[in-house]
Amino acid sequence: MLKLPASIRVLERGWLSSNNVVLTGPEDTVLVDSGYLTHATQTLALVEHALADRGGRTLDRLVNTHCHSDHMGGNAALQRRYGCHTSVPAGEAPLIERWDEDALLLSYADQRAERFRVDATLAAGDRLRMGGIDWVAIAAPGHDTHALMFHSPEERILISGDALWEDGFGVLFPQLFGREATFAETRRTLDSIAALDVRCVIPGHGAPFEEVDAALERAYSRLHAFEEDPARLARHAARVMLTFALLEKQRLPLASLTDYVAQTRVLRDINQRFFAMTPQHFAEWIVHELERVRAAKREDGDLVPLVTA
Numbered sequence: 131m132l133k134l135p136a137s138i139r140v141l142e143r144g145w146l147s148s149n150n151v152v153l154t155g156p157e158d159t160v161l162v163d164s165g166y167l168t169h170a171t172q173t174l175a176l177v178e179h180a181l182a183d184r185g186g187r188t189l190d191r192l193v194n195t196h197c198h199s200d201h202m203g204g205n206a207a208l209q210r211r212y213g214c215h216t217s218v219p220a221g222e223a224p225l226i227e228r229w230d231e232d233a234l235l236l237s238y239a240d241q242r243a244e245r246f247r248v249d250a251t252l253a254a255g256d257r258l259r260m261g262g263i264d265w266v267a268i269a270a271p272g273h274d275t276h277a278l279m280f281h282s283p284e285e286r287i288l289i290s291g292d293a294l295w296e297d298g299f300g301v302l303f304p305q306l307f308g309r310e311a312t313f314a315e316t317r318r319t320l321d322s323i324a325a326l327d328v329r330c331v332i333p334g335h336g337a338p339f340e341e342v343d344a345a346l347e348r349a350y351s352r353l354h355a356f357e358e359d360p361a362r363l364a365r366h367a368a369r370v371m372l373t374f375a376l377l378e379k380q381r382l383p384l385a386s387l388t389d390y391v392a393q394t395r396v397l398r399d400i401n402q403r404f405f406a407m408t409p410q411h412f413a414e415w416i417v418h419e420l421e422r423v424r425a426a427k428r429e430d431g432d433l434v435p436l437v438t439a
Contacts, residue, residue: 132330132340135285137261139183140338141176143169144438146377148201148334151289152180153261158190160260161214162280162289163334164204167242168378169439173204174211189214193252193260195270195291195334196277197222197234198300199241200374206244220251221276235303239396240375252278265289268326272316273300275309279323286329288342293319295333296345298352301367305360306400313357320349364404365419371396372416373425377439381432387413 141150147165165173181187189212194202197218208214218226229245231237254269263282270277270293280289292300305312324346332338356363376382382390391397392409401412417433420426426433
């Protein structure tokens with residue numbers, strides 16, 4: 131049975147919100163990642179309950195592995211509740227400070243977040259103490275160019291964000307948008323994980339796991355498949371983006387899906403760059419794909435999700 135130090139509590143969420151990691155130490159209490167905006171009220175309740183279990187502590191610090199909507203969506207609500215000091219990866223800070231909704235994949239991907247305050251930045255090589263444990267920040271480009279992971283050499287634990295899950299990693303958005311170095315950067319990120327002494331990974335989505343070598347093998351295999359056929363990455367990304375929209379909205383009318391994929395710029399750009407289908411054909415194809423992988427179903431004229439939000 132997987133065992134984490136008593137100072138670490140993982141609030142495992144679904145696929146709309148990232149996991150939240152509560153670290154309670156003698157100095158202060160830290161939360162890593164805050165979930166999606168739609169779940170902010172739930173996030174507050176979960177964090178409050180976790181802090182109550184630790185003697186009614188307050189939340190002193192908030193740290194983001196990266197600033198996609200499902201990892202930073204609760205930041206503003208947590209700041210209002212606790213006034214917590216907030217740190218983000220250094221490369222993300224300018225995007226947050228000017229609230230660049232395209233670069234943050236918000237308006238561009240029909241996603242939402244609430245503007246929040248950045249108090250400090252973190253960079254690869256920085257050392258920080260969370261939950262009474264010393265951690266090192268490690269660069270994790272791939273899914274997000276500026277993402278960080280946090281490794282505890284003493285406890286041999288890695289908080290990986292979306293750089294490594296038990297069965298893969300997050301969509302390689304920069305590659306989709308023309309950053310040709312992304313595949314190589316992703317491979318270097320996986321290599322850096324392989325070089326660490328890690329007994330347990332706390333991922334951004336899914337349960338913490340100990341079978342790190344097996345997870346890395348699956349991740350390398352997936353990366354190789356994308357390298358061999360970049361259109362495969364595009365197909366995967368299109369499925370993921372529409373599934374995410376379904377998780378937030380809970381249902382999308384099939385009659386308006388053609389307009390949705392034509393107007394949502396991330397889907398429109400994926401289609402134009404990789405497939406050149408008509409919007410109607412592209413919408414029909416995505417619906418078929420989501421049904422095929424059992425991520426969604428048709429119900430009363432709508433498309434509804436089958437995966438857990």
